[in-house]
Amino acid sequence: MKASGELKVEDLRVSFQTAQGTVRAVNGVGFVVKPGDVLGVVGESGCGKSATLRAIAGLTQPPGHIDGGRVEFDGRELTGLGRGGLRRILGNEIGFISQSPFGALNPILSIERQFRNVIKAHRRASARECREIALKALRDVGIAGPERVLDGYAHQLSGGMAQRVVIAMATVHNPQLILADEPTTALDVTVQRQILDLITGLIAESNRSMLIVTHDLGVVAQYCTRVLVMYAGQAVEEGTVDQVFRTPQHPYTQALLAAVPKVGGEIRGLQGGLPDLINYPSGCPYADRCPKATEVCVETRPPMVRAGQGRRTACHHAAGEVAGYAAARS
Amino acid sequence: MPLLEVENVVKTFRRGGGPAVRAVDDVSFSIEAGQTMTLIGESGSGKSTVARIVLGLERPDSGRVVFDGQDLTAMSPRDLRAKRSTLTAVFQEPYESLNPRMKVESIVGEPLKLFDRTLSKAARRDRVVASLEEVGLGAGILRRYPGDLSGGQQQRLGIARALILSPRLIVLDEPTSSLDLTVRATILTLLKELQLRHSLTYLFISHDIATVRYFSTNTGVMYLGRFVERGPTEEIIDDPRHPYSVALLSSTLSTDPGEMKPARPLTGDAPSPTTRFPGCPLVGRCPVQVDECATRPVPMTSITPTRSAACIRVRPGTAGPERNEAPS
Amino acid sequence: MRSTLTYALKRLLLVPFMLFLIATLSFLLLALIPGDPAVLIVGEFADQETLARVRADLGLDRPFWEQYLTYLAAVAQADLGQSYLTGTPVMEEIGQRLPNSLVIIIPSLLMAVVVGTVVGTAGGYFRRGPVGKVTSVLISAAQGVPPFFLAIVLIYLLVFTIRMFPVPTGMLYSSMRPPPEVTGVVPLDALLAGQWSVLGAITAHAILPVIATGLFLASYFAKTVRTSVTQAMATPQVEFARACGLPERQVVRYALLTARTSVLTYTAVLFGVMLSATAVVEVVFSWPGIGAWALDGVLKGDLPIIQGFIVVTGGLVIIAYVVLDVLVAALDPRIRH
Numbered sequence: 001m002k003a004s005g006e007l008k009v010e011d012l013r014v015s016f017q018t019a020q021g022t023v024r025a026v027n028g029v030g031f032v033v034k035p036g037d038v039l040g041v042v043g044e045s046g047c048g049k050s051a052t053l054r055a056i057a058g059l060t061q062p063p064g065h066i067d068g069g070r071v072e073f074d075g076r077e078l079t080g081l082g083r084g085g086l087r088r089i090l091g092n093e094i095g096f097i098s099q100s101p102f103g104a105l106n107p108i109l110s111i112e113r114q115f116r117n118v119i120k121a122h123r124r125a126s127a128r129e130c131r132e133i134a135l136k137a138l139r140d141v142g143i144a145g146p147e148r149v150l151d152g153y154a155h156q157l158s159g160g161m162a163q164r165v166v167i168a169m170a171t172v173h174n175p176q177l178i179l180a181d182e183p184t185t186a187l188d189v190t191v192q193r194q195i196l197d198l199i200t201g202l203i204a205e206s207n208r209s210m211l212i213v214t215h216d217l218g219v220v221a222q223y224c225t226r227v228l229v230m231y232a233g234q235a236v237e238e239g240t241v242d243q244v245f246r247t248p249q250h251p252y253t254q255a256l257l258a259a260v261p262k263v264g265g266e267i268r269g270l271q272g273g274l275p276d277l278i279n280y281p282s283g284c285p286y287a288d289r290c291p292k293a294t295e296v297c298v299e300t301r302p303p304m305v306r307a308g309q310g311r312r313t314a315c316h317h318a319a320g321e322v323a324g325y326a327a328a329r330s
Numbered sequence: 331m332p333l334l335e336v337e338n339v340v341k342t343f344r345r346g347g348g349p350a351v352r353a354v355d356d357v358s359f360s361i362e363a364g365q366t367m368t369l370i371g372e373s374g375s376g377k378s379t380v381a382r383i384v385l386g387l388e389r390p391d392s393g394r395v396v397f398d399g400q401d402l403t404a405m406s407p408r409d410l411r412a413k414r415s416t417l418t419a420v421f422q423e424p425y426e427s428l429n430p431r432m433k434v435e436s437i438v439g440e441p442l443k444l445f446d447r448t449l450s451k452a453a454r455r456d457r458v459v460a461s462l463e464e465v466g467l468g469a470g471i472l473r474r475y476p477g478d479l480s481g482g483q484q485q486r487l488g489i490a491r492a493l494i495l496s497p498r499l500i501v502l503d504e505p506t507s508s509l510d511l512t513v514r515a516t517i518l519t520l521l522k523e524l525q526l527r528h529s530l531t532y533l534f535i536s537h538d539i540a541t542v543r544y545f546s547t548n549t550g551v552m553y554l555g556r557f558v559e560r561g562p563t564e565e566i567i568d569d570p571r572h573p574y575s576v577a578l579l580s581s582t583l584s585t586d587p588g589e590m591k592p593a594r595p596l597t598g599d600a601p602s603p604t605t606r607f608p609g610c611p612l613v614g615r616c617p618v619q620v621d622e623c624a625t626r627p628v629p630m631t632s633i634t635p636t637r638s639a640a641c642i643r644v645r646p647g648t649a650g651p652e653r654n655e656a657p658s
Numbered sequence: 659m660r661s662t663l664t665y666a667l668k669r670l671l672l673v674p675f676m677l678f679l680i681a682t683l684s685f686l687l688l689a690l691i692p693g694d695p696a697v698l699i700v701g702e703f704a705d706q707e708t709l710a711r712v713r714a715d716l717g718l719d720r721p722f723w724e725q726y727l728t729y730l731a732a733v734a735q736a737d738l739g740q741s742y743l744t745g746t747p748v749m750e751e752i753g754q755r756l757p758n759s760l761v762i763i764i765p766s767l768l769m770a771v772v773v774g775t776v777v778g779t780a781g782g783y784f785r786r787g788p789v790g791k792v793t794s795v796l797i798s799a800a801q802g803v804p805p806f807f808l809a810i811v812l813i814y815l816l817v818f819t820i821r822m823f824p825v826p827t828g829m830l831y832s833s834m835r836p837p838p839e840v841t842g843v844v845p846l847d848a849l850l851a852g853q854w855s856v857l858g859a860i861t862a863h864a865i866l867p868v869i870a871t872g873l874f875l876a877s878y879f880a881k882t883v884r885t886s887v888t889q890a891m892a893t894p895q896v897e898f899a900r901a902c903g904l905p906e907r908q909v910v911r912y913a914l915l916t917a918r919t920s921v922l923t924y925t926a927v928l929f930g931v932m933l934s935a936t937a938v939v940e941v942v943f944s945w946p947g948i949g950a951w952a953l954d955g956v957l958k959g960d961l962p963i964i965q966g967f968i969v970v971t972g973g974l975v976i977i978a979y980v981v982l983d984v985l986v987a988a989l990d991p992r993i994r995h
Contacts, residue, residue, distance in 0.1 A: 044510035044511060044512060044513075045481075045510055057901055059897055059900060059901060061891075061892060061897075062786050083906065087900075087903050087904075087905065087906075088903065089903070090900065090901050090902065090903040091901060091902035091903030091904070092903055095901075096898065096901030096902070098894050098897065098898050098901070099894070100894060103893065103894030103895060103898075104894050104895060104897075104898035105895070105898070106895055106899070106912055106915065107895075107916075107990075107991070107992055108915045108916070108918075108989070108990060108991060109912075109915070110991070117899075117902075117904055117908055118902045118903075118904065121902060121903040121904050121905065121908075122903055153991040153992070155991065155992045158599035158600070159599070160599050161599065166898070169902060170901070170902065179901075188372040188373060188600070189372060189537060189539075189578065189581045189582060190372060190577050190578055190581045190595070190596055191599065192581060192583075193580075193581045193583070193593050193595065194595055197593070215510070215511065216583070217511070217585040218582065218583025218584060218585050219583055221583065221584060221585045221586060221587045221589075222583045222584065222587070222590050223583075241587045242587050242588070245585065245586070245587050246587070255512055256511060256512060257585070258515075259511045259512045259514065259515035260511065260515075260540060260585045261515075261518075261540040261541055261543060261544035261545075262540075262585075263543065266519075267515045267518060267519060267544060268515060268519075269512050269513060269514070269515030269516025269517070269518075269519060270512035270513070270515070270516065271516065273480050273482075
């Protein structure tokens with residue numbers, strides 16, 4: 001079998017046990033990330049994008065629980081691997097970049113110690129070799145004085161530097177797939193672009209792939225090749241960035257894009273809120289906020305279906321919307 | 331006459347005998363009644379400290395804050411408190427600025443209780459309901475607690491409370507940055523509506539450029555406690571002159587795929603806030619700096635009657651350095 | 659490293675000042691307590707003349723501030739006065755008894771740190787499984803049982819039923835002769851005289867009180883460690899460590915690193931608490947320590963003993979806190995730099 005580094009997620013379901021009941025955070029999400037793809041998973045708080053990312057990496061923590069679905073990476077199923085098997089893949093074949101670099105780095109151990117632990121988790125190396133590898137990794141992420149960084153501690157770094165260190169650690173074993181959870185949200189805007197250029201540069205170099213979870217449509221528009229829009233634990237639309245941003249088919253995607261302030265344009269917000277994730281609606285979760293909703297939307301949940309070349313959407317009324325929306329926008 | 335004038339305000343913080351941090355360094359601007367002035371900048375730029383000084387929550391070391399013809403910095407705390415009825419604020423984290431143990435009615439009615447003791451309970455309730463309706467919330471939530479409400483509703487509650495005394499100026503300190511995109515849009519449109527209806531004046535603090543363009547008439551760009559550029563919002567966003575504004579604006583990502591602005595990054599990260607700069611604070615990070623920048627003080631200089639910038643390479647009537655010497 | 663040293667010196671400079679505060683406090687506290695020491699010494703039925711003489715001897719007839727200054731001067735020279743009732747110098751008594759107490763306190767603290775960390779880590783890491791449930795019950799039980807009660811149960815089971823340990827009648831067997839007196843501190847004298855059998859006897863007698871105190875203390879350590887580890891396991895730091903593929907034992911080590919400061923703090927706090935709280939256990943085991951002696955002094959209203967006890971234990975606690983601060987700073991790079 002060809003080792004492709006492809007990530008395939010099928011019908012993923014994650015729930016959280018709370019005092020009020022079981023919150024259905026992810027409800028049957030599926031997608032594929034092919035080598036070379038940068039997939040942006042985008043949505044607002046409570047849409048299940050972070051829970052999806054964590055479930056893929058086996059990082060779901062109680063009270064969260066993976067109720068079902070398959071996660072396949074490079075031809076192997078990850079969900080059944082167990083902690084030990086997953087450990088050999090995480091950090092080695094799949095890299096993870098977290099939101100806050102100061103949260104991710106250990107404040108008490110030196111950067112060199114942490115690097116050494118990460119390197120030794122997947123290969124045999126002496127302390128000297130580890131230092132060499134770490135120095136190279138730091139240079140690769142654009143850090144000019146890597147020795148000083150390596151000898152220091154997390155708190156001595158600026159936000160941008162710390163995130164570079166996190167990226168260097170996450171990619172030190174050259175993973176084929178990178179999972180990034182809001183990698184620039186905690187950073188200043190003038191640093192954000194440097195970091196995104198860096199990460200996507202690493203991907204493009206060697207035909208690797210990335211899944212990036214974000215609430216920032218700008219990040220998706222400028223740095224992703226494909227996008228998956230999530231709402232209330234479901235995927236509602238997927239396609240290339242051009243397709244989805246220029247001709248959004250799902251009413252929620254349209255609402256999301258309409259909320260972005262544009263030059264000379266008005267903005268439109270969205271009234272109402274998320275459906276009850278404990279007593280999850282049997283129909284379309286967006287039905288009660290959707291201007292196009294009809295009876296069928298309340299009764300049956302629309303599945304994700306093909307809606308053109310390389311794109312899918314989950315809406316009973318999506319057909320025929322494409323041309324209409326494009327016309328209205330131009 | 332402008333409704334608010336901030337003149338040469340300086341504020342220094344000193345923590346535990348450490349070196350002083352100039353949080354606000356010689357900042358001046360004014361807002362005409364009915365307009366919106368935005369302060370934009372990254373964390374540590376001093377924009378929130380300016381807001382706190384305008385609100386009287388922080389006393390400046392020097393400089394004046396003139397509101398409606400009166401110098402707030404020269405007022406006694408008691409007079410200042412009375413003035414607070416026409417000068418209110420909406421803060422970033424709606425939930426944290428609302429007392430979770432108080433019911434909606436008490437939260438929104440609290441300012442009335444402080445400033446108008448003669449009001450009967452029934453009259454107060456009428457005013458609270460009117461204020462709630464202004465922000466799109468009904469009387470139905472009077473007996474609810476803030477914890478029962480969504481993030482957007484909580485921020486509406488914060489706005490209702492700010493509105494109840496019929497203020498003239500509202501300081502909006504990142505009022506939407508903790509909200510989701512679609513909720514943010516509803517709050518921004520609401521704030522705009524309210525401004526038109528009551529001819530409100532806003533001092534808007536933000537780090538989100540897309541929002542600023544939609545929202546404000548004038549903008550001041552702040553870096554390390556100083557103004558680096560000031561002028562009409564459209565002009566600053568479309569044609570920034572100061573190298574820092576250029577970098578800040580080019581770093582925002584357009585939501586239009588394929589419309590990537592060329593990056594004009596600064597080198598390195600922001601210096602420690604205790605660093606003192608005899609010249610320009612952007613020295614060391616600036617792509618167009620000359621030797622002189624490190625030593626020569628850079629006051630705000632007029633470019634046009636409505637615009638000014640603090641860069642020795644920006645002169646009246648000329649284009650900014652990034653235009654004639656743009657790196658290819 | 660250098661900054662840690664200056665930090666340590668700065669903290670040490672504070673010690674004399676704090677000792678002065680404690681001495682003042684102990685003087686004021688007892689000067690304000692009603693009751694006439696002279697009556698205590700010569701009895702209720704003594705005549706006025708005797709009482710006046712005793713008061714003059716004690717300096718109680720002099721002005722208040724003069725008494726205070728005299729007291730401070732004495733404390734500065736390590737003179738804590740004499741017991742009203744026995745006449746022995748308080749400092750000498752403390753010097754002999756304090757080490758005996760430390761023979762119990764230090765091993766039980768060490769035991770508590772080790773047992774508490776292990777149990778607390780297991781409890782925090784497996785908090786949702788059976789291990790978590792069991793440790794949770796164990797911790798609550800150990801916290802609920804006072805050390806003296808545990809001591810009595812241990813004595814009943816291990817001394818009188820299966821005769822594993824010696825009868826709790828002090829540090830030595832009743833047939834044993836104490837080592838030749840050099841310092842007055844029995845364990846130290848035994849060591850100086852090379853009497854290993856005496857040292858063995860002390861150890862044998864110390865085991866049960868150490869277990870009784872140690873288990874009680876361990877429950878508190880276990881509880882803080884469990885809380886810290888539970889919180890740490892949910893941090894992005896632990897998530898990132900896992901996402902980098904670190905082995906679980908290393909992930910737990912990362913989590914424990916964050917718990918370290920609270921364990922150290924607890925050690926210092928409990929050390930201070932134990933200096934006085936060992937009294938009950940010392941009474942149960944007839945252990946010649948400082949706690950039982952001070953308790954006796956308190957019950958009899960023997961002021962110099964109470965004052966001396968406050969000054970010495972207060973001083974020890976201050977030193978423990980300084981050591982704690984310096985250790986925390988030395989171990990945490992965020993404070994160190």
